[in-house]
Amino acid sequence: MSDTTLRSATISVLVENESGVLARVIGLFSGRGYNIDNLTVAPVERDGSKSRITLVTSGTTMVIEQIKAQLDRLVPVYKVLDLSEGPHLARELALIKVIGTGEKRAEALRLADAFRARVIDATTESFTFELTGVTDKLDAFLDLMRPLGLAEVSRTGVAAIARGVKTIS
Amino acid sequence: MDGTIAPIELVNSGAEAVLRALKAQGVDVIFGYPGGAVLPIYDALFQQNEIRHILVRHEQAAVHAAEGYARSTGKVGVVLVTSGPGATNAVTGLVDALMDSIPLVCLCGQVPTHLIGNDAFQEADTTGITRPATKHNYLVKKSEDLVRIVHEAFLVARTGRPGPVLVDLPKDILITPAPYCEPASTPHRSYHPRTEPDPRRIEEAVAMLKCAERPIIYAGGGVINAGPEAARLLAEFTRLTGFPITNTLMGLGAFPASDPLFVGMLGMHGTYEANLAMHGCDVMLNIGARFDDRVTGRLNAFSPGSKKIHADIDPSNMNKTVTVDVAIVGDALATLKALITAWKKDATPSNRPALARWWEQINVWRAKDSLRYTQPREPGSVIKPQYAIEQLYKATCGRETYITTEVGQHQMWAAQYFKFEKPNHWMTSGGLGTMGYGLPAAMGVQVAHPNALVIDIAGEASILMNIQEMGTLAQYRLPAKIFILNNQYMGMVRQWQELLHGSRYSSSYSEALPDFVKLAESFHAIGLRAEKVEDLDRVIAEMIAVDKPVIADIWVDQKENVFPMIPSGAAHNEMLLGPGNRDGSGPTVTNEGMALV
Numbered sequence: 001m002s003d004t005t006l007r008s009a010t011i012s013v014l015v016e017n018e019s020g021v022l023a024r025v026i027g028l029f030s031g032r033g034y035n036i037d038n039l040t041v042a043p044v045e046r047d048g049s050k051s052r053i054t055l056v057t058s059g060t061t062m063v064i065e066q067i068k069a070q071l072d073r074l075v076p077v078y079k080v081l082d083l084s085e086g087p088h089l090a091r092e093l094a095l096i097k098v099i100g101t102g103e104k105r106a107e108a109l110r111l112a113d114a115f116r117a118r119v120i121d122a123t124t125e126s127f128t129f130e131l132t133g134v135t136d137k138l139d140a141f142l143d144l145m146r147p148l149g150l151a152e153v154s155r156t157g158v159a160a161i162a163r164g165v166k167t168i169s
Numbered sequence: 170m171d172g173t174i175a176p177i178e179l180v181n182s183g184a185e186a187v188l189r190a191l192k193a194q195g196v197d198v199i200f201g202y203p204g205g206a207v208l209p210i211y212d213a214l215f216q217q218n219e220i221r222h223i224l225v226r227h228e229q230a231a232v233h234a235a236e237g238y239a240r241s242t243g244k245v246g247v248v249l250v251t252s253g254p255g256a257t258n259a260v261t262g263l264v265d266a267l268m269d270s271i272p273l274v275c276l277c278g279q280v281p282t283h284l285i286g287n288d289a290f291q292e293a294d295t296t297g298i299t300r301p302a303t304k305h306n307y308l309v310k311k312s313e314d315l316v317r318i319v320h321e322a323f324l325v326a327r328t329g330r331p332g333p334v335l336v337d338l339p340k341d342i343l344i345t346p347a348p349y350c351e352p353a354s355t356p357h358r359s360y361h362p363r364t365e366p367d368p369r370r371i372e373e374a375v376a377m378l379k380c381a382e383r384p385i386i387y388a389g390g391g392v393i394n395a396g397p398e399a400a401r402l403l404a405e406f407t408r409l410t411g412f413p414i415t416n417t418l419m420g421l422g423a424f425p426a427s428d429p430l431f432v433g434m435l436g437m438h439g440t441y442e443a444n445l446a447m448h449g450c451d452v453m454l455n456i457g458a459r460f461d462d463r464v465t466g467r468l469n470a471f472s473p474g475s476k477k478i479h480a481d482i483d484p485s486n487m488n489k490t491v492t493v494d495v496a497i498v499g500d501a502l503a504t505l506k507a508l509i510t511a512w513k514k515d516a517t518p519s520n521r522p523a524l525a526r527w528w529e530q531i532n533v534w535r536a537k538d539s540l541r542y543t544q545p546r547e548p549g550s551v552i553k554p555q556y557a558i559e560q561l562y563k564a565t566c567g568r569e570t571y572i573t574t575e576v577g578q579h580q581m582w583a584a585q586y587f588k589f590e591k592p593n594h595w596m597t598s599g600g601l602g603t604m605g606y607g608l609p610a611a612m613g614v615q616v617a618h619p620n621a622l623v624i625d626i627a628g629e630a631s632i633l634m635n636i637q638e639m640g641t642l643a644q645y646r647l648p649a650k651i652f653i654l655n656n657q658y659m660g661m662v663r664q665w666q667e668l669l670h671g672s673r674y675s676s677s678y679s680e681a682l683p684d685f686v687k688l689a690e691s692f693h694a695i696g697l698r699a700e701k702v703e704d705l706d707r708v709i710a711e712m713i714a715v716d717k718p719v720i721a722d723i724w725v726d727q728k729e730n731v732f733p734m735i736p737s738g739a740a741h742n743e744m745l746l747g748p749g750n751r752d753g754s755g756p757t758v759t760n761e762g763m764a765l766v
Binding site: 015019020023024027062065066069076 | 296297300301304305308310325329330358359360362483484485487488489492
C-alpha cells in the first residue's frame, strides 16, 4: 500500500540556541526509531541566538514527512527545511592524518593534490590533509589513503544550503 | 522588543513571583507534595489565600488529579512537586497527559544552581528525564527568566495540541528576588501552532463528503479539547449531514450517545456496527483522532476501500500510520465551523438514497446487538459487570455525573455501557493506559466540581495502585465514589491469557485482596459491598445518597470477558463477539498479532 523504498534526505533545522535543544532533536530520533546518518550544529546568528542543525537521514517518504513534522512541532524550532526537495549544496570538511615514509608518502601527497586536499601539517613521517567536498568525495579520498597509512580522521559532518535565492528564514 | 518599556517590578522572592504569575494565569488550585527544594513555594502559598493547595499522598496522583481537573474544566491543571523523587514520581502522570493531550503545568523543585550536576541530595536530571515525557520543559537558570518561563509554560500547555509542560525551579532562584512581568502580548519567537484550517482542504473535504454513498464520521479527543462549542458544532454538522458517527475512547461525550446517528464507540472493543461501518465506508471523516492502533486494528486491512479525510491540530499526526486523501491541519472548533459553512454553501445535494441504503445496512449490523449479555435475576445470582455499569448509569443519568476510570476490563465496560451525552464528563487514561489513574483523577474532578457526582469506575487491581489517595479524599472532604467491579483478577490480563495464552493465568489473580469495606472505613470513608444481584441497586443508591467518599465493592462474574473484541493483528471485520452471538469460530491470532499489545 505505502511506498517502502528508502530515500536519503538532508534537512536543515533552525533552532533557538538554548541548552537542551540538540538533546530534543536527537531524543526525537532515538525515541521514534529514526536514523541519523549525519548531523552538524553551530550558531548562525551574530548574537548567537539561533543555531542551524543539518541532518542527513534516511527512510521511506512517509517516515521522512513524519520526521519533518515531528521536528517542526518542537517548541524551540523556528523552521524546518527539506533541502533534498530541491537543488542544494552540501559540503563536509575532513582533517586526515596519514603516517608513512618513502613511496607511500609520496603517493599520498600526489593523490591529495589530485583531490585538492591541502596539507595543513607535515612532519618527515606524516601529513595532515584538509579536504572539503561532498560526502562521497571525502569517502573516496579516505579509501585511497587507507593503504597509504591512513591513521586518523576527523570529519565535521554535512553543512548544506539551498541553491539560488531560496533561504531557510 | 516591541519598543515599549514595560515597568519592571522586583518581587521579594522567586517563589512569590511564581505565585503571582500563576494568579495572572487564572490558577485557583494546585495539586502537590512538599519537599526540601520547593519549600520556598510552600512558604509563599502559606502566606496567601487565592490559590488553594491540595496535598496528595504521592506525586503521580498529583498529576492525575490535575489531569482530572483539566479535563473536566478545560483549564490548565497545575502540579507542584519537589526535586529528585518528587519529579521522578510525577513522570508517569506526565507521560499520561502527553499521550492524551491534556494541558498541565508541572512546577518542580530543583537543587540550587551551583549544585546542579554534583549528585546533590534529591537531585535528578529532571529536564533530561522528562524531555520525552512532556510537550516542552524548562530549567530556569536566571531569575530574569523565571516569570517569562512560567507564563510561556501556560501558553505552550494550552495552545496547539495541548500537553504537559514542566518547569524545573532551582531553590536559589526561588529565594532570590525576581523581576515580575505580565504574560507576553507578542507572539512566541518560534512556537506558532496552526489553528485555522486551509479553506481549500475544507472545500475538497466537503466535495468528497457530498458524493459519499457510505460515509462515516469518526471523532476523537481533539473535539473535547477544542471545548464544548466544538462538540455542539460536531452535533450540528452530523445532523446536517445525517451521517453515522462513532467516537473513540477519548472522544466519548463529544457526540450525545442517545442520538440515533451515534453507532457507539469503535476500535478493539467497539460495537459491531461502528467497526463494520468503518470497514465498509467509502468516505471517512476523522476529526480530532489519530488512527491509534486500538482503533485501526491491522493497518493494511483498515477501512480498505475508503477515501479518508483527517482533521487534526497536530501536523505530525497526518499520514503517520494511515495515509489520508485530505489532511486538514487546524483546531477542531475552527474546522467544524468551516465545514458547516462550506457544506451549506456547496449547492451539490448529498446522495440521500445511497445514504438511506447505508443506514439500512448499519441497522442490520445494529440489530446484532453486539453488547448483549445475560444477567440472571434470581436472588443469589452473580452480578454481571455489564449489568453493574448499566444500573449505575440508570441511577445517575438524571444528575451532573462525572466518570473516571482505571485501566482494564472495567474501563471498557464503562465505555460501552455508560452513555455520555456531554463532553468533559468522561476521564480515562486512553493512550498510556495507566492503572491507578481513576481515583486521583476523580479527586481532581471533585475539587473542580464540588457539588457534582464524581464516580471512579475501578477494578480491584487498579484501585490499589493509588489507594493512598483515600487519605486526600478524607482530608478535603471530597465525596468521590469508587465503584469497584471486583472480579478478583486483573481482568484484561486474564482475558488475554484465556484467549491467547492457553488459559495459563500467570500472575493475574488478585491474591490477598484487602477487605475494601474496612479499608474505606479506615480512611474515614463509607464502605459498601454488593455480593449478589439483589444487592446491587441498594448499594448504588446508598453510594449516591451519602455525602462522603465511598468505596462500593461490587463482586462480579470472574469469568466475564469484554466483547466485541478485535484480537491483535486482526481487522475491523474480524471481530470476536460475545458468547451467544457467534456464528462459527472467531478469527485466529497470527504470530504477528501475538507480538502486538
